[in-house]
Amino acid sequence: MSLFLLSTAMFALGMDAYVLAGLVPDIARSLDVAEGSAAQVVTAFTLSYAIAAPVLAASLAGKSVKRILSLAMALFVTGNLISVFASDYWILIASRCVAGVGAGTFAPVAAATAGSLVPKEKKGRALGVILGGMGTGTVIGVPVGIQIANVAGWQLTLLVVAIIATAAIVGILSRLPAVDVAPPPSLNARLQMLTNPRVAVVVTVTLFTAIASLGLYTFMAPVLAALSMNLDSSLYFWAWGIGGVVGAFSVGHVIDHSGRPGIVLLCILIALVAAITLLPVSASAPAALSFVPILIWGAMGWSSLAPQQHVLLDLQPEHGSIAVALNSSANYLGSAIGTMVGGAIITTQAASAGSLPEFAAIAGLVAIVLQAIIVITQLNTQRSSTDATTR
Structure with missing residues (x-):
């Protein structure tokens, strides 16, 4: 109960x-x-x-x-x-x-x-x-x-x-x-965690991922209207949520099977940016196909947090709760930043609501670049360690 x-x-x-x-x-x-x-x-x-x-x-x-x-x-x-x-x-x-x-x-x-x-x-x-x-x-x-x-x-x-x-x-x-x-970690405890450069980079990836995904989500209704996707908007929100739940519950099995959460996240980010980029294209597709990018977007956005939590718990095993709380704060902060930027773009008429997926994709590309650097650095470190032990 x-x-x-x-x-x-x-x-x-x-x-x-x-x-x-x-x-x-x-x-x-x-x-x-x-x-x-x-x-x-x-x-x-x-x-x-x-x-x-x-x-x-x-x-x-x-x-x-x-x-x-x-x-x-x-x-x-x-x-x-x-x-x-x-x-x-x-x-x-x-x-x-x-x-x-x-x-x-x-x-x-x-x-x-x-x-x-x-x-x-x-x-x-x-x-x-x-x-x-x-x-x-x-x-x-x-x-x-x-x-x-x-x-x-x-x-x-x-x-x-x-x-x-x-x-x-x-x-x-x-x-x-x-x-x-x-009790949940204080804001000061979370900020002190940022003094670790590796943690800071991981959390920055979360920040830009949230700017792209959750920031754009806030404007889904105006974006749908601007792109002339005229079906009941609740159906698209339903698709996003279903994708999110499927992604959130599935990603753990993928991480456990691969044992490489960093690479899993990189693949997630690539799929996320691809789905967001395809939103304007899907507007002219048959009604059933127009839901596909939104379904993928929801799945990838929701599944992005679990790999980050795995990485942070590995980096900070003794302060895991603080690291995960920091990541959560970065996620919501990214949502706030994405919403503020999107609102400013629409209010000042710098671009139409239909152009917001393009700006979200840019934030997503930043996350991809940062995550690729993390993965490459990690692979080089592992390769160096392997070479050292075989000499």
């Missing part, structure tokens, strides 16, 4: 984090702002998730897990409720910051709690349940949320998110047993 409650909360987080991309046009019309400006509600959420949440985490050290989780979800619900009734753009931005802090505080503690609720041999399955909750929030929650918005307005979608999260809070307070887990 406890895992189900945590998974339900993660469903709300996943739905909230990704559904806003599909609501950008509706928010722009409702608040009478440009779509580039409306997209910054995503920036507010992701930037707070990446930066403000780790700051709050440091002040929660020593508090009970139940209290941390309840406080985090209360912030998340409060942010969403303010969003529902926000009639002003800046109030909506502020409310998304509050929701982002709550989500960013809750997620890592929920994952740690899930692992402590079961025997060690079942820890992987417990974490899978938690991640599955967020994945389901994306695959099912996002398309459903878009349909709700189409019928009754985007505010009702966020109200549904708040109701689901409130139910999770009640369950956590009444059913979650007392457990001890380490």
Whole structure:
């Protein structure tokens, strides 16, 4: 039951984090702002998730897990409720910051709690349940949320998110047993990890990957409209989410089989950039084929984090939690940067929304170059070590 409650909360987080991309046009019309400006509600959420949440985490050290989780979800619900009734753009931005802090505080503690609720041999399955909750929030929650918005307005979608999260809070307070887990690493601990050059390069790859993938995702609805992909937009969001879940659950087997997470990531990045580049081409393809690049994009974007976590855990076995938390912050920071840049491009009319895949592909190419350097350096190091041992 406890895992189900945590998974339900993660469903709300996943739905909230990704559904806003599909609501950008509706928010722009409702608040009478440009779509580039409306997209910054995503920036507010992701930037707070990446930066403000780790700051709050440091002040929660020593508090009970139940209290941390309840406080985090209360912030998340409060942010969403303010969003529902926000009639002003800046109030909506502020409310998304509050929701982002709550989500960013809750997620890592929920994952740690899930692992402590079961025997060690079942820890992987417990974490899978938690991640599955967020994945389901994306695959099912996002398309459903878009349909709700189409019928009754985007505010009702966020109200549904708040109701689901409130139910999770009640369950956590009444059913979650007392457990001890380490608080999430502070922002200072994450930044200190960047003094390691190898860690810094790996995290930079994550940053540019997120700029390309998640930054573009925020503008999927405007991009689809600009490219004249006139099917129901929720279908494309559904395809992206399904691809994401398949990729996230499959990549671990590929990594284990190959034993080379760096090369796996390089292949993922190449496929990601290819899929993004093909988006404009797919607009003129038959309807069924138009989903293929989006399906691949979702699969590659979601599967990119696991190889990075493997590499970081190998580089920092004694500080693995901090390294993985840093990578997560870089992922959300990249999403925020990509959204800000995309919004600026559209708002200033430097280019149309249909051109955003080209800019995303450039960020993806930077990630490919950096990852290729990492792989080549690693292979040369291994070759040198082999030569030294055979002499």
